[in-house]
Amino acid sequence: YYLPCFGFLLTFILSHTSTSPIHLFTNTHAHHTCHSGRKAMFVSNHNSWMDIPFLGYTIGWHNYKFVAKKELEKVPILGKAIKVAKNVLIDRTNRRSQLLTLKQGMRWLNDGVNLCTFPEGTRSRSNRLMPFKNGAFKMAHKAGKPVLPISICNANDVMPSYWMFPYRPAGGGVCKVVVHEPVESEGRTEGELANLVRERIVEGLPEEQRPLASSS
Secondary structure (H helix, E strand, C coil): CHHHHHHHHHHHHHCCCCCCHHHHCEEEEECCCCCCCCCCEEEECCCCCCHHHHHHHHHCCCCEEEEEEHHHHHCCCHHHHHHHCCCEEECCCCHHHHHHHHHHHHHHHHCCCEEEECCCCCCCCCCCCCCCCCHHHHHHHHHCCCEEEEEEECHHHHCCCCCCCCCCCCCCCCEEEEECCCECCCCCCHHHHHHHHHHHHHHHCCHHHCCCHHHC
8 A cells, every 4th residue: 555655756746846757647638727816626536646646737836735535644754745735634434523624625725725636535446437525515615616627537557556656558558637617616506516527527538437327
């Protein structure tokens, strides 16, 4: 479990340098700019450690925090980095922690800080989009902020869950990050917001990453 985290940590650092090699793995297709000045909740599908540096590379040098599961605190180096950077950590077994996390996330959004999260809650081992948890949408909805859907395609081909470091497939495959138009939370219920964001993400995914009909 820990070894892939070190590979992720290295790629996360490289994704924020001007000579980043991350561009060797991914192309960005933006239907909307991430740099419009509006603060938002960025949400994406998740099936590889590479999703995190891909997301960071896409957003660029803009102030943002990740909403992540508290279990990552246990990972050497990475856990410390997450805490020092004051990212939002949620303990999914503790109702009080969930409420505090909701308030902390809303505070960051209202203070002009973007939030990023993977609403599936963990990496998909099947490569298909899993059901979403509602925390990210609740934060955005209560704060009155838009949600910006992002589809990350084929990241599992670059760094599978069982692999320690990212690699470019022998076939020359390159990942694609699709940035969709933001979905406004105002004028919608929390459920409507979540459903529309999920539809946008699914639209940007290749067929093999889309959920099966029974789980869509």
